[in-house]
Amino acid sequence: MHACLTDINFSLRPGSALGFIGPNGAGKSSLIKILCGIQKPTSGSVRVLGFDPSKRDRQFLKQIGAVFGHKTSLWWDLPVKTSLDTYRKIYGVSNIDYSERLSELVEALNLANVLNRPVRNLSLGERVKCELALNLMHAPTLIFLDEPTVGLDVTSKYEIRKYLNYKRKVEGLSIFLTSHDLGDIESCCEEAIILDRGRIRFDGSMRELNDELKDTVQLTVTTVAQEQYEAVLEKFKQKMQASQQLDPVSEANEQLVYVVSTSKITTVYELFEPGIYTLEIKALDFENSVVNLFNSWASE
Amino acid sequence: MLITDLVIATGIPFFIQFAVWTFVYEGARAGELPGYSLDEMYLYYICVLALGRFNNAYDLVMDVSEHVRQGQLESFFVKPLSYLSYHFYIFLGGASLYFIPLVVIAVYMGFTGTGWVGPLGFLGLSVLNLVLCFIVGFLMSLAAFWLTKSDMIISFQVVLSSVVGGTLLPLSYWPETIKPFMQYNPFRLFISGPAEFLLRPSMALGVELLLLFIVWFVLIYGACSIFYKLACVRYSSVGG
Structure with a gap:
């Protein structure tokens, strides 16, 4: 059996942003899947927000958001607003909080014109921004972003990076981010882990990484x-x-x-x-x- | 979709059954054919075709299969919702439209038949067995975790509903050797069972169908739980 991750050991302080860097097949997505409970590690222990993610405890899932750049949680044939309204009920968000957060997300991510359009009619950038809005609407403590800016134009990337930094500074949102666009990591993360063939090759701050590379x-x-x-x-x-x-x-x-x-x-x-x-x-x-x-x- | 269902999926099969059974009964001497009279036979086919549309797990199997194949399950696994419940409510919503023909049949039988026991039992059993149909469909759809495409599961489901469910032939017309299998399989519950109760309501048949429901529900729900856990582990092994 091939082990896709070996000797992985790290922790993240609340309110930090950690970027996973690595070539294709390094194990970044697998690591994200383990951290958010989609996959269960064959050995070792994982604690995220005090929970074992693989148990998929409802309280844990209510505290996290997860955006997979290639996948969608929005209903394809329905307007974006319908998906958001439905997830409001699933997450148990009050009407007042929902209205406030939605207004903020719509303004920050420039979504006013897309809310009432079916998901299938959106561009990739619009869809990813809606996906991000959906995953931030319940005010998670921690968000996992797996290639969130893949295929996005520079404006959309800028809007997403800017809003994530704002949420982190103002609300203490913790972020796990994998991206092949190193601009995402540079813009949003203060810590980085470099993975290579399932092993950690670097674990430190972005400043340390930059110094090393310089x-x-x-x-x-x-x-x-x-x-x-x-x-x-x-x-x-x-x-x-x-x-x-x-x-x-x-x-x-x-x-x-x-x-x-x-x-x-x-x-x-x-x-x-x-x-x-x-x-x-x-x-x-x-x-x-x-x-x-x-x-x-x-x-x- | 509704027109396609009503005209092609329901109307044409009924017309074929109508023609076949008219021909069969015209050539038969009175009392020679077991079970139902010709009028009851027409009614039986109206019922089973309506039940076949109501208890239809085709979309369920397709959806689960697509979610597995395209890796869309991840989006569900990170949300505080049960994947089984999610599909159950979608299934209920989809079936609700097809409940209308069943109500029409029951009301018609209530006013023109011998009483309301049959029609009310028919509606009650249909709704109850919708739950069983869902878990049978979900169990079959879990095969998508092991197969590349869902075509085989869908064909299997259609054949089982048509043949062993009683859409093609009522229970009393099967040879004695096959009858026990036809009588106690779960597909009878959501296709021919309610129709039989509508035509010949009796305490014995009601109890038989209810007991059958309980046994199959426990067995299939248990199998669903086990295979779903196995399937999730299998799905998790897909990396990237």
């Missing part, structure tokens, strides 16, 4: 002459491996890309032979740093 630069080595580039690059690769124990994160025709620690730049520079290669060094942004990190792990 220590590296991207180094692109390109051959000057097109003839015999394979042999030339192979020779360079061997030299890098021998002196720095570094492998390229990507190899294209006539080009090698490395992620190198800034402290090693001088040493690496000495390996270059003028006239044979050109060298480009650039600082990595957060997204590229993470991509390079994933690439380096993939080659392990």
